[in-house]
Amino acid sequence: MFASLLENYQKTRSLTLKLAAPLAPEDQVVQPVPYVSPPKWHLAHTTWFFETFVLQKNLKDYQAYHPQYAYLFNSYYEQAGERWGRSQRGFLSRPTVAEIVEYRHAVDQSLETLLLDIEAFDLPEQEEIYTTMTLGIHHEQQHQELLLYDLKYILGHNPLFPAYVSKPSLEPQQATHKPTSTPPQHYLKIPEGIYKIGHRGNSFYFDNERGRHQVFLHPYRILDRLITCGEYREFIESGGYQDPQYWLMEGWEWIQTENLAAPLYWHLDKNPQRQNWYHYTLHGYETLDWDAPVTHISFYEADAFARWAGKRLPTEFEWEVACNLSEPEIPETANFLDGQQLHPQPRTQHSKQFYGDVWEWTSSPYCPYPYYEIPAGALGEYNGKFMVNQMVLRGGSCATLREHIRPTYRNFFHPQMRWQFSGLRLAEHC
CATH class of the missing domain: 3.90.1580.10 (paralog of FGE (formylglycine-generating enzyme))
Incomplete structure (x- = not known):
């Protein structure tokens, strides 16, 4: 059960990076209207979700990757603490895209450590981890779609109308x-x-x-x-x-x-x-x-x-x-x-x-x-x-x-x- 969960987690996380790969760093910072988030914010927020609701609750002695990332990348969870305003996400030129990708990799490694040692937890804890991880995977899939909405809005309001990717040829x-x-x-x-x-x-x-x-x-x-x-x-x-x-x-x-x-x-x-x-x-x-x-x-x-x-x-x-x-x-x-x-x-x-x-x-x-x-x-x-x-x-x-x-x-x-x-x-x- 947890082996397939880990596989699905890794597949989901890889797809998010694949969707962001065609973008230049400049594309990933733009926020033209309040309801559009900079693409890199999605990469960070989905990582914060796993770090906050899985790692910090379950991995012994886990320390937050960065003390201010929870403030920057919490979306709307009031009970999870204060957060940076949604309409101001475009101000965040830092952390850079590269730093956010490093953040993702670090959290992924810790999640893998947690799941490989899942037998150390009692059954109710295992069930809670499984449920939260599954929700997190579906949450990231939602953000993959939102990422495409946002980058289309960003590129579609550029007068050059740049293509995100070339049109695929039919198999x-x-x-x-x-x-x-x-x-x-x-x-x-x-x-x-x-x-x-x-x-x-x-x-x-x-x-x-x-x-x-x-x-x-x-x-x-x-x-x-x-x-x-x-x-x-x-x-x-x-x-x-x-x-x-x-x-x-x-x-x-x-x-x-x-x-x-x-x-x-x-x-x-x-x-x-x-x-x-x-x-x-x-x-x-x-x-x-x-x-x-x-x-x-x-x-x-x-x-x-x-x-x-x-x-x-x-x-x-x-x-x-x-x-x-x-x-x-x-x-x-x-x-x-x-x-x-x-x-x-x-x-x-x-x-x-x-x-x-x-x-x-x-x-x-x-x-x-x-x-x-x-x-x-x-x-x-x-x-x-x-x-x-x-x-x-x-x-x-x-x-x-x-x-x-x-x-x-x-x-x-x-x-x-x-x-x-x-x-x-x-x-x-x-």
Whole structure:
């Protein structure tokens, strides 16, 4: 058990460094807006997590690697001590990237020492170490995705539009799964009934998935794929961003204040010789693929598009039930971080796109399930205290690891956020 845990730990830690490898040191310090963290901060914070919640609690005579790193790299854990402000992370030119990498290696060595001597602990201590280590691995996987969001925002707001990495060439087996052009909209019919929601089984899950319970759903229909860039362009060109009838009041005020008229990273080249829409991707500046799922839209934009289309967003319960009924297993062709496409792809045959490509906005506010209890201690701050003023997203994205996602996974963001890979599918009452 602990041998596989150590292997998974090492694999996860290596992937984080691999994701940061294409970046120059200058890229790793930038913080253009408060909600974007400098890439090197992710490398340090995930290390602090293991050091604080595993090493300092369990490894005898362990001394913190640096006396001030806990202050610099604690994110929001009030019970773990004071911390440097989130909006000020860009001021931290020191420690350098090289020093943070040394910090990672030192903590990794100490973690390996701890796990190799795990039999010295009694059974309850072993179980606590295993549980916290597993949470830490999934926590780092979340930060791998956040790292990609942040570095895309940093590079995508550079007028040079530098590529993070070159576009991968398809492996022979990938080339056999050819995407189709945008198919007509087809809706899955879900009958009225009482359905069970929430995680079950012994596999890992976050505490916000706990509390398996029943919900009653009226009959509804849900689109069997994601909304594409081409369909979203119709919304733009029909004047959707100029017509308040489609927008929630807060959303309308937000797009007016921010002067928005398209998804994040979209740019209209107004040169009459080549007038076209372009967008920034992690592979650089490219023309839009109209068959690919639209991404980098806020909840407000997703909701406005649904109203314009005469539909609505599904609730998170409708999404989970439809996923379990129509695509209970993750398809081989699902587009995750593992495939290194790093961008949403057009739908492949037989896929309903419930997994990967983009996180899907739902109409559900992020609230606790019945029976939910916030765990004791600092780790109880992981999810529970954020259950207000945020909306739930489901399904994972092209920046999510395949092993990290499941039908019950509840992601959440404030409704105006759109730097994450976020999109939508439509639903309606029968």
